[in-house]
Amino acid sequence: MSSLELPPTDATLPPIPTEHGNLGHLLPVTYKRTIADWLTEDCPSFDYGGFVVGNDTKTATLYGKTEGVLAGVPFVDEIFQQLGCSVEWHLKEGQPFSPSTSGGKVKIATVTGPVRNLLQGERLALNILARCSGIATQSRKVLVLARKAGYTGRIAGTRKTTPGFRVVEKYGMLVGGVDQHRYDLSSMVMLKDNHIWARSGRIEEAVTAARSVIGYTGKIEVEVDSVEDAKRAMLSGADVVMLDNFAGDELKVAAKGLKEWMREENKTNVILECSGGLTEGNIGGYLCNEVDVYSTSSIHQSTQHVDYSLKIDH
Template identity: 35%
Template sequence: MLTDSDIERWLREDVGHHDVTNDVPGETTGRLVAKEAGVVAGLDAAAAVFDYLDVAVTERADDGTLIEPGDVVLRVEGPAQAVLRGERVAVNITGHAAGIATKTDAAVAAAREVDEDVRIAATRKTTPGLRGVEKRAVVAAGGDTHRLDLSHMVMVKDNHVAEMGLEGAIEHFRERASFATQLDVEVEESADAPLAAEAGADIVLLDNMTPEETREAVDLVAESDADALTEASGGITVETVPDYAATGVDVLSMGSLTHSAPTLDLSFRTG
């Protein structure tokens, strides 16, 4: 959850100790304008920045809205100095979040052309301090947050398997996790997918497999006696989403949604 201390830290970083640039008298209005098409997100955070500075938000678009160049996504009014102090932080955070939402929207659209049911999910590859903003941007565009932090799900990874073996690792964490906590078990070979499912995995993560290997693993899990979801992850791009969506996998997890999304170009204008 975004807090006042987060906003204060953002503003202090930008304003510094002696802000002459924004020493402007009087009242003014401001508007945040799209310079390119995309999906807007991050406006909750932008509005919170202006609210912290006692600048009134008079109009704002809903996160997840498709926007075109020239569209106004946020309007504010208040003391000119406060408006100008908030504008760069608001533009940066909204542009970053909107870039994530726009990339997520493209991935979701690519998947839906092949399979209406496959989910596009984010990962924990987020910017420290901005996970909430970034995960909400993914959701605004129709994506899934995946786990928000380490407490939301147990992920049994290759290091765990190396230490305890596949079945041993699953048993170890199943004994320690709450009944409400799912186990997502990573496998690197198609043949291991049904073994993980039958050993008690709620989700079998097919790591760094080709679409062909992914399809094979999905089929093997389906043929097993287990009831587990399948998740593909590792180097999946918007361009390769259709290939993976066609495998029958339930979830496509993409770190690039948050760690490699370009910023959407926005501009802040006053007066």
């Protein structure tokens, strides 16, 4: 089994989204306008290289040059569609690949169209694939390690994303198999330390104010740094309570104690989350199943890109 392939699972574990449908169907229609803007940004006036190569129909091969999980297919399809080209994929999105077993590079796709248009879309397509696949790859690595350690909850990516590129980065998390947490400020009410401090530390008042506007479909999450504040948040009506920056052993003790208290107080419907401190290196000793969700930025911030190239066939 590849290091990026998930170990066998059972029905109690969260499903991997790519197993249940085309993730491209999640994308808002606005992503097509964003692609058009990015193409314009890269060629705002004359395309001198395009003049050199002309308009003959050619094919080009997309190669994967480093190990990774393929992610970003809908974005690449849209880039080349807008340029009058077509893409034939040889791997499925979410599929891991390793050049070390394929003579140094893996054939990912074949792109066909006017040669100047192939080259006009080349760099934009490669940049998106590299970043999106890098996040999917790191997400998959962390998820595989979590499953091997016996953790059955969710790993989630945070909102610490690149402005203007969030849809690509959040999409990569989903392809990698992790939860994207909230997409933006409108996705869920999340009362962090600054929100609570702005209400003079009154958690109950902050939750009540949020509940007055969120409506019956929305959830409220409260970030806390102590067990007592976690209990206050739950008693105030929070749907999710995040234990922020608890140390490994301290977290396990706190989570176990809170779960016992939640059963006694009939608060078992509240989701217990932990944020901060999770890395690829400490995951085995850090995770515990009393925590329902581990949210981390380690799967998308400063993540190594996957290396791709696009070569005109000749």
